[in-house]
Amino acid sequence: MAFCIAVIGKDNAPLYLATSDVERELDLQYHVHAALDVVEEKCVIGKGAPESKELYLGQLFSTENHKIYGFVTNSKIKFIVVIDSSNIALRENEVRAIFRNLHMLYTDAVCNPFYIPGEQLTFKKFDRAVQKLMSGNV
């Protein structure tokens, strides 16, 4: 369902990245990286907005093959999901759902007392859950 799910830290360094296609991982990483500009822009615009700030940033940009969606948590952790452009069946609501689930997974992961904020996420459980999320059978 999703090509790539990335969790990116405050300083824009990747904390976690999962792709469905290992061969294209680097290419996807480049795309995700390029998407960060828009994420930052949207975050800046969101500054000063009321409390009920929308964490979901919507589609950041799209290419021939990919649609890239963004989500930012209150602690400025960014989630990027890359989705196949040809998959028209996928509704935006579903993308939102992916982000919601991802957010929960992330929250669970960082609740681990052995996790130091800012470090890479290397938990197997988290990884499994994200892989599942990516393949669309949550």
Added chain:
Amino acid sequence: MRAAGGLVQSNASVEPIMSRLDYEQTALHHSCLLVLLRGVGPSRARVLQRAFEKVRRVNNIKVTDSSGTVRTVYFRFIHDHPVEHNDWGDFQTHRRLLGLITIGKFENQTELNELCRHHESLKVRYGSTLYESRAIFFGPDTHTSNANAKGDAQPALQTIGENVANTDQSCTEKKSQLSGRLQDEFTTPSNFKSQAFFYREQDIGMDLEARVEDFLNALFWVLESRRLERSREKADKVSLLLAPFEKRDFVGLDMESRNNRKRCVGRVMKNLADLSLQAGLLEDALSLYHNANETLRSVGDSLWVGATEEGLCAASAVILYPQMREIEVLHRNASLQETGASQLRTTPEKWRASDATKKINANACTVTTTAGSLNCTDAFTTHSSSCSSVSSILTNNSSASGTPTTSTSSSSTSTISVAQYGHRNGELPGNIIKPEDITNYYRKAIINYSKYRHAATIETEAALKASRICIEQNRPLDVAMFLQNILYINLSMSESDRVKRFEVITELYQQIGYQRKAAFFQRLAALKHVQQGTQTPDWTQSYRLMLGSFTGYLLSLDPLEVLENAAGWPALQIDLVQSLISAARRLGFSALATRHMTFLLQTQWDNMSATEQSEMAVQLQNLSAQCEGSPVPLVLENGTVIPPANLTDLPYLTHFAVRDLPAHLRPQRIKIAKADSGPFLFTPIHFNSVDRRDKKKEKNKIDFLWVQNDLCEVCLTLRNPLPFELAVTDMRLLTNGVVFESVPQSVVLQPNVPTQVSLHGTPIETGQLDLQGYSTHTLGVKSNCRLKHMRGRNFPPNYLVDVIPGLPSISIKTSLPQSASFSNMNSADLVVTSASLTLYNGESSSCIITIRNESNTIPLEHLEVYINSNVEQETQRKMFQINEQALVTQLPVPPLSTIEFELVIYADADFVCPLPTDSINSFGPVTSQEYGSCSLSQYSNISSQSASLPSRVSSPQYRRQDNINVRSKISGTQYSMNTLSLQTNGVGVSSNAGSGVHSAQNSQHVEAQLRIKFSGGEALAEGFCRQCAVSFNLELLPSAMITGWDVLPAEIPSQFYLVLDISNLTAQEMSLNYTDNKNILIEAKESCRVPIPVDRCSLEQICVARAAEVAENLERELCFRTQILSFNDALSKLCSTHIADRVKINWLLTGTDIKGIASVRGIVLSHGMVNLTTISPLQWAISFRDIVVQPHCELMCIVGQSAKLTISLTNQSLQPLKHLVLTIKFYQDYLNGIENYNLETRVAISGPNRITIPILEKYEQLDHNCSVIFFTPGRFKANIECATRPQESDSILTRSCPEATNLSQLGKMSSPPANLNTVSSSGLDEHQAHIWKFIPPIEVTVVEP
């Protein structure tokens, strides 16, 4: 009409799609008149650059039209213009080329002809649209022209009538004439119809701008006429204007239909609007666009509706954002200065491309953004709030990692734009499009264009223009939207154009600070350049673009910066650098490839897995095989500097230690300046924190010194993190400050095993040496590994070592054999050689010490020799003697030469029998504090024992006490048990071991160091020296030993006998020489008793000693009792020294030449003994029957006869003696210890036998005469004594009585018993009773008549 006709003609021959995109176009270019500015002829770009600039600077003119209003008309100069673009001139008039300026340089007529031909051909090429053309020609310099045309120049001048003398230097003033002459010299060909200006190369005409302005004016008026023409056209007469590709669409359509008429009118209206915009009539243009828009929309002419919408945007932008033009000018100037940067593009392109509008550098980028933000905030308000927006955009820039250096330029630009804008603010036309709507209009336009496949170029350009406007408005998201849209436009274009498109997108993203996006597209462009299937992969461009995308991935060319930031996306960074490496390899820049690989290893080491690390390391090794890496910056063709990369952590340094010089080479201060630390030697309190801070600051300061020209050492511990053997060669120390010669070191490191490496070097100069790290050569790369760049190991950034001037070095040899073991004395590390020697106690020997100055240049100028040993100072002084004077006279020692000196070693030891073991034991814990009480008891002991004479037990005890006294004087009050025990280890060893007289003594070991401080040269002037030592290992064997002693009166009053028991502790027979001529042989391990006559201790000495003692006591305010004891103490000591000074016992081991001197130092005398050793103050002269009584002389007398006895007393002391009582007493000695004093029946004395002498002055003599009658024969003795009148009834002083058994052996001395002693303290103390006796007593033999 004509124009339309021409269009139709050209349409037939030209491809309907524009061949090339104009990526540089902005909305403002809609209002410009297009002029082709072209260099012709052989390219001499640099020469003509100034001319180009001058022409370009005239980019607008102010024209006053017929109605009197001033219009500003703008021009756009381009370098290249595809002819087919003119075909779009009806669609958008600004695409039509209106003017032509060629600039060329010629040297001769042929070249000029060529230039003219070029110009004409260009004219023909753009003939359909060209209004007017000019040519600017630069002729040859004056020199060459003079040389060339000397022959015909001269007559020409003649005819003109000019002054010949001035011609050479008259270029500037007579420029018109000269140019005139140029035109005269060279004639344009006949087919050259354009107007040409001729200039000398070195003086660009001042009138050039004016002429260009004229030319532009001409263009404008033609345009204006066209506009008026168009505006006057009748609505029903107008023909249909067509975009190039529309031709086919309208074939066979009814042109007269209502719809089509409307279409025609609308299009003409749009055309007129374009012209008005170009002619500077903005309001007219706006309203015309509005009208045309409405008209065309009603007929559904989407393409032209889009054009009108774009036109509206353009017209509004011209009004709203005039500063966009300003920036262009500004930028142009900037790019002029940075000609180096523009070389980034290859030279042929430079001619073609319109670099006037290129915005490559970040400078321009920020400027644009700044201006945009201004517009956004201040669009319809006053310009007063501009400051805040400037600041906001500045922060924006920095967050987007733009170049912060441009802040000044951006602020200056903003003020310009604000001022202009404020001026314009008041006169905004009502029908202008609001800034926020411009984006929407553009969006609509693009949507309209997108309906036509052939309008893709227009659409792309519109999108670019829109994004530029959005940049101006600071709406990055819209920019991103427009740019994203460009990618969707399906435009069949060449690969190079595709790349170009990516580059433009990159540039625009950079302008809005989207560094990541920019980097993304830059990388795409780079990949496009070399993608598979490309016929000519352009690795140069690819490399350049990849390098450019570094910032987007938070990489920097400087590895240190990257390490510092430690940010970004490691996977991407690694990938990018790897692509860069492969590009560099393809380019054949092995040096660059190596550098980038090194960079990769240095910066991304932590982000790579172990296998990746080793893979990369192997790759680096392969790359560096082609070109070795070295830590120097590389400069690319375009001037980019690639800073050096170093394999700082390969191998990984874990420990860095600066080593001091070896102890014997370590420099020291000759005189240690006493630190003024106040009254406290140590205080834990820091009064101010400054001290501590200083300490912290000087953390990297090494507290020892290095010496110039001396090899120094630094110890490293390295670890090889790679799984294979790592050969590190040419390791050297990296230093700053003084010149340092490093010795290269090579090492092969095993995987993951810490290895110690020592790096050596020699400082060549003096001063401060800054150790910064080390350099390595590993994996084919030379690296400078500086401590400050090593992270996570708490190294200071550098180490500072002071280097002092060179010191000489010496080598030392001794004439003695080396000892087997080195000493364990402190500072044993100073020892450079050793010597061992075995001596008998009392033996002397000498040792020749040879010092060689080993340094090549520095003389040895200062030499200080002293001994340090484990024996007491005083003993040490006796044991080791150096003639320092002689040594000093040998200085200085020139380089590489030697001196010698002699060290005399005397085996000094205690010859006097040591303490018995039990008393030592009792003595052990005595400390100085206990000394007082202890000594008191000792003294009282002696005084009570004094009658029983010096026993062996008591005397040594006293001696030990004495020793302690001496010691405590030496080392002050800090005498602790430690030192005591140390001492017993030294000298005391002998006493410890030899507890008994006959028990064999063990040998005694003395360790000593001959310390030599030496210096020379400059270092001496600075007060530095070196110290080294020779260790001496002395073994002292026992020889003679005095086991007991006593004092006996001698035959003459001026002497006494010292009786000594001497044991021979050697294994050989010993010959003992104890007086001048007396020798005695002692068998091994035997002892014997020898009497030694010794002169008595003189009175004066005693007096002095006493006086000193009294004075001292008074000073100390001690009590009387102490005074006496001290007096006795002093006296005893004095006598002991007196004896020790005079008595020297020479011994010789028979059969060998081993000889020595035993001293009697250290014997202790009891009170009685003391009296015997001193001279009495009274001198006796006694005559019996007028015969002077001699000692041991025989006096005869007959019974019943009176015999005359004369006693004469002389005071020899310095003071008068008072209250003396002279007593004469006869007695009979039965020689069995019984003396009979009851002789009333046997002898009678005439006159008193007690005579009181009140005072006896100094040197006064007193005579006493009496007669003696003996009644019975026999042997009589007379005891004649003189006593001071006793103050107390009982004198504390009594006679001493030596042990009879002992003395019985002493033949002739046995008969007069010891009770003849003059018991006297021989002092002048009135409180004390003294008795002086005449000794030996007179002995009279009375015989029968």
